[in-house]
Amino acid sequence: MNLKLRIWRQKNSGAKGYFQKVDAKGISPDMSFLEMLDVVNEELLAKGEEPVIFDHDCREGICGACSLVINGVAHGPERGTTTCQLHMRHFKDGQIIVIEPWRASAFPVLKDLAVDRGAFDRIIQAGGFVSVGAGGAPDGNAIPVSKNSAELAMDAAACIGCGACVAACKNASAMLFVAAKVSHLAALPQGQVERAARVERMVAQMDQEGFGNCTNQFECQAVCPKEIGVWFIAKMNKEYLKAKICQ
Amino acid sequence: MCLKFLKSSVGRKYLMAVTGVFLLGFVVAHMLGNLQIFLGPEALNSYAEHLQNLPALLWPARAVLLGAFILHVGVSISLAIENRRARSIPYACGATVEASYASRTMVMSGLIILAFLIYHLLNFTFGVTHPRFFHLVDAKGRHDVYSMVILSFRELPVSGAYVAAMGLLCLHLSHGISGLFQSLGLAGAMPALKRAGAVIALVIFAGNSSIPLAVWLGWLKAVGGGSVE
Amino acid sequence: MSLDAKVPLGPLAEKWDKRKFELKLVSPANKRKVDVIVVGTGLAGASAAASLAELGYNVHAFCFQDSPRRAHSIAAQGGINAAKNYQNDGDSITRLFYDTIKGGDFRAREANVYRLAQVSGNIIDQCVAQGVPFAREYGGLLANRSFGGAQVSRTFYARGQTGQQLLLGATQALERQIGLGRVAMHPRTEMLDLVVVDGHAKGIIVRDLVSGKIGAYAADAVVLATGGYANVFYLSTNAIGSNVTAIWRAHKKGAFFANPCYTQIHPTCIPVTGDHQSKLTLMSESLRNDGRIWAPKKQGDRRAPGDIPENERDYYLERKYPSFGNLAPRDISSRAAKEVCDEGRGVGQSGRGVYLDFAEAIRRLGKAVIKERYGNLFDMYQKITAENPYETPMRIYPAAHYAMGGIWVDYHLMSSLPGLFVLGEANFSDHGANRLGASALMQGLADGYFILPYTIGDYFASHKKPRPAADQAEFKQGEAEAGERVKKLLSIRGRRSPVSFHRELGRLLWEYCGMARNDRGLRKALAAIPSLREEFWKNVNVLGDGDGLNSGLERAGRVADFLEFGELLCLDALTREESCGGHFRQEHQTPEGEARRDDAKFCHVSAWEFKGVGQAPVLHKEPLAFENVSLTERSYK
Incomplete structure (x- = not known):
């Protein structure tokens, strides 16, 4: 499947952020959301663009590191699911997906989608x-x-x-x-x-x-x-x- | 220490809830009083006179209400300012999963209700907006509340504004009532409380709106005896 | 440098008590003057940092995660063992000791394992006092279950999140000390090197991952609790960030690396779905209590599992190991699954999977009981695979899970480099060649709460050298080297991502140094790794700059160390010409295909001394003396 991503990019906590439009192509429905971002990052890297920074670690829904607001919903559309356990089969081919960091003054953005908790x-x-x-x-x-x-x-x-x-x-x-x-x-x-x-x-x-x-x-x-x-x-x-x- | 408690985020939840209980109590009592209009002019006017003749009860009650009201509004404004500050950059793509429409519009509904309340007081308590109806007296020489209400409500803008405000009050209360149990730490099963909040709010809406409706349907009419002093 | 394990003399049961009395103490007034660095905040690191601070030492704790609470101990599901004998089923310290030694295929140090069993009960007491919500019986007492093939019920658990709850207990103790100002916490800070002054570990070089600044910290001792290296296989059940860097750097600075070839492959993980896969998810071993494992008898049978009749199914674990059946130990179950798939009888799209079937259990116990026991695991499986395990059997396949090998440590948990202590999965000490289920949590907490706090004091009391300053030459040099390395990684601007190198290394190791190893394959891997490493340093592509969050740079640094470490892993596997526990050499098996140990030649710890990248390391052997148990062939038939 192909997706149209709008990813929040921000150089550091002091910088002004913006949305970068990225097309994610050839995404498998079996991928997790973060694996989809891995693919995007590999492509960005190959094109000479800096990969998107996001927090993640265990990728099995228990460490609490992953943190994305996906189309306005923290951890995305599936209830009781962390972003790392959210699979792409829950999205539609061609869908626009807006990805933002946690937004709270107490959680300043460090870079792109990573915040300080x-x-x-x-x-x-x-x-x-x-x-x-x-x-x-x-x-x-x-x-x-x-x-x-x-x-x-x-x-x-x-x-x-x-x-x-x-x-x-x-x-x-x-x-x-x-x-x-x-x-x-x-x-x-x-x-x-x-x-x-x-x-x-x-x-x-x-x-x-x-x-x-x-x-x-x-x-x-x-x-x-x-x-x-x-x-x-x-x-x-x-x-x-x-x-x-x-x- | 007490002040520190009341200034904390949890303490202010309590303040909002407790002042809310007072205001809700007033709204319910006020509605029950008003509904006496269906019992005829005698009942309502004597009830009104009774109240006026109990200054020892009326004024402290008014003072408490006023205090509760000021706190309720003041604290909510301070919370709203803080809450806005807590998310200085809003989401570009915001979505709502569970929060009810009522809960998301509490500040707005509250402010409109405040505006209406001022108008309502000017109308029925201070007699500023419709002095013609305010100075009516009934056959026994009492302030003719009954006629004042009915004559006022016969004017479409007045009753229209009233019903609209009751709608907003209903919205405000539907969230406020269920929320106050949560805030006071009394919450049991949330769905049941949510339903209870909505039901109480609807009853208040129905009770209060029934008066202008009855006026317009002609069920309530200004009866003779009312005359301008 | 010698390999003196410093095991106390005397009867096994009295060794630890005796040693505790012999250990020198540091007076409370002097503890205030001692600084300790603790790297890693998992069970071992958090418990050590908190306990040392409670004693009065000044602690600097480091983790690369954004919070100490996220260390990968958090993902342990099953439970923690302790010889409490609360169930009155005949458990004892001696039995836990024996099970652990035997489970480790007689390749662990007796005295260490016995001590582990001795303090296991204190761990439970400590955790309960901290408010860890262990499962309880209706009478209010602690509940236990049997786990990982043990014949007694000694596993304590908190639903399927035991690791999480224990880690929260430990990190809360740590946070308390941070709040009291006894611990300076440095999250999002990665250790890049160890600093050795006059032959003693005296500090570390770190990179602040947020600012990119490289800095040095000096202390009186360094404690590494940085976990295992299973991510060398690229795909494993470890967190993405888990890495070998801290212990590899310590190894390069003089600490011996012991038994790297002892890697545990967990039998019940969700199979790989494609190249995009970034990690493998473990399904708790407890599923094997009620699930039956099978594969079709026919090769390449592509029918849906429900369409395969009973008589065409091979319940191969039950067939091969009638007494343990589906509960055979991890290494044996994993290898059996691999064999079935190698024979072309694997299931799923990739053909690398076997069925774990609950149909019979659901018939026997009812869906409700199964749901109560495994509901959260079934949900997790369904979330990942979009298949309903109540209706169709789960597909599972083994995955790299745990590293028994690690930095060599003596009885005091000190490495061959004085002043460097290594705890938890990062050391090699207690699990021998194979770790039993629910024993990792036990070891991590034993090391941190109840062993290191005693033994580290002895080091301070015996070596009263003034603490070096962090701007001393050794530190400056370390900073400069680390800075150079970062600069180098950023300047190559090649054509391949760090991840692609990692994936290739992982495939190589999984193929030739995974569940089954042989001379030819290992030599092949040993030939391939140096050239891959060479390509890495010519062709890796890391963008951005060094002064800010840069996940590509972090990954590249870790992959670079894995590329060096992988070689040692294969070399150790090649040198150990026997099969034991997680290390299976195909040349050394019984006619029935079981592991065959060679106690005459290999009853020792292989501790490797670093001699330079690409240079042959030197092998030191610590003989393992078994005075209290007799070496038997592990049989689960």
Whole structure:
């Protein structure tokens, strides 16, 4: 199949970007979206043009590195799918495909389609952990954890930190990411000691990073490759209030 | 500490939700009061007089409402400005997967409702726009709210603007009501809450719009007794 | 340089305790003055960096990904082993030790493996305390499953995302230390070289991938936890960025490279669909618990699987290995699939695939049970292949997956180059010639949480040399060399992309040094690689400049190192004239086609010393003494 691509190109974070028109020819429907871009890059290189920069690594939907807004939708048209797991059979021959980077002031573009998601790491640094050093942990079975709590924690912990929630949110809010981590640790007995401080610090850091605010539009859960529900945002809101009241 | 809480993104969600609850409560109460118009002039006018005779209740309620209103509008504007700043470069090709039309137009619907509200107050509370109808009194010498409403609504622009504003209010509430549960951390099954929000919003729309509609269908008529003071 | 493994004397079970007492300590006040570089933030690197920082050392951590959380440990699906015996099914430290030694075909160091089994339980405790959401039973206790042919249930898991959850636990511990200012994190920074001062590893040369700036970092010791080299095969289950550069550079600076020919080929991956393929996706081994593997009996049978009657199907694993059947170890299952395809009985468009069929399991257990057990894997398969595995059998084929070989390390995880410690998949230590399922995560975390923090202190306490400054001559020279190399790559402007060289190298190695190897093929590869390398340096095309993100440049640098490393891989495979674990020499097999070890001649670790590109490396042998287990022929019949 042949496709008409409109790819965002930007030399560096300070430069002005533009859309480059590229025709992708002879694309197999079995290719992943990134493999299609590989083909495009090989062709650009052969023509003496610089290949398109995009983030990717594991290409099996778990590392969270890949990050493209495809025709206006983060990770493209398939629900619950990262860009690296999106296959070209979901596109039509001759289709125009607009490819943009995550757009959020807190995720500045580094080059072309690659953005800096360091803000997420700083949010985790603020409190997204249980403060236990190696060595002193009690036996793994010392504290029973109900199956429901473990499953709930896992539902939230499935987040791959790709940032699609921010990219899709009309306000570039990071609530779903933060809520997932807060909910994961709040669901487990091991997370109780720092429960209140964690949510306070993580929210404070999130605000400081310049993300927008949640207006309950739920675009985030629609694009989340791990289909993490906005229910967790409600949970975080409650956690935050509880933390502030207990204070 | 409290101020810091209220300034945080989550804290302001709470503010929007809590002030929204107050405003929603007012809208519902106001509608129930207004619907007494179907019980005839006696019911409505005495209800209005009652309210006027309870300044100890009326003024604090008005103050709270005004406060809630100012906060609701003020916070939403601050959020809207921040949200715009959070995405300084918009998508060239934007798409929407899940966000409802109502949720995407909250600021716009809110601002139009604000404009309408000012007009509405000038019309029915301060009597600026239609002083002719404002100074009616009924047979018992009370402020003739009943006639004022009906006579006002007999003018097409007035009732038209009213119904249109109720439509926007309905849109605004359909998202606002489901969203406030989410914001307050009370969200259960989201689809059910979404439906509940839409149903409540529609009931309010139907209830309020029924009055101008009834006026135009001739079900409600200004009865004798109303006279200009 | 000697190959002293520094294994403590005394009974196996007491060695580690004894050594822990013998190790010198660094006082808390002095730890503050010690800097450590940790390269790589997977399970081994993140756990090491966090643990060292917790102890009070100043840590500089580096990863080429944009965040430490994205290291490829994240993709491990199945689980992590630990000798907890929570299931009361007869597991013990000794049994885990024995299974690991035997699974590795008796080519690992006893003492290391025993220690691994000893600390395995602490890992689970640590991870639970960190909030890793392991699967639980209804009573609230930890759940286990049996995995990878083990006869006890000792595998802990978090759905199909165990690696992800363990890595999040470890990187969260790391992020905590970053927040506390104990670790300086350098993401999107790639190590290009190791700096050796007076015979000790004292720093690294890096390229900041965003600014393109080449810089030097000095420290009191360098820890490499940079993963395996399976991407030398081009197509593998590894992440695209996984590479050999860090350990290859360390090897070139004096660290011995051990057993590079021990590469694991995973039997259950989704087959290749075409030239465009950039990586292979693993389907968890757990599928083999209920799926039956078969191929048509007839050659070139192009019928749809459903049209092939039962009596024309060959359930070859069940036929050849009646007691283990579809659960035979990875190396054996992989080779069997290759044989079937070599006979022309492979399925799918390419003919390189066999069926993994759930029809019988669905009949027996019902679709709902299968969906509950494997739903996410089935979905993933369907996403990639657009075929519904509930209705038509999956097609699978082996793919390069894991590198048992790596930098040679002693019992302290220190390489032959003092001050250079190597952890996790990057070292050679614990898996011998074949790694068992759910053991990689165990090793990475054991090294980082519970071994290195003890042993590295002994190095600091024994070698009190002042830390060199990062503007010392050795560092300046390293920076200049790395800069030259970047410039060179950018100036060739040839006609072939770095990827095309990588693909060609991969094909060569997969063909001649993949699942089955022989003298002729290996010699062919050894002749072909140098000329490919030569062509690379004349004809590679890297555009753009060095001062910014440049994925072509990054790839080219990695491919250049693979082109050197590939030769060592083949040479090691040629030299090891026996079959063991992941290394199968066709000349050395039993009449039934099983691997035949040669314990008399090859019961040793082959540790290679670098002598220059294109020069023959020198082989050092570390004899493997088995005092506690008797060497038997691995039989899964």
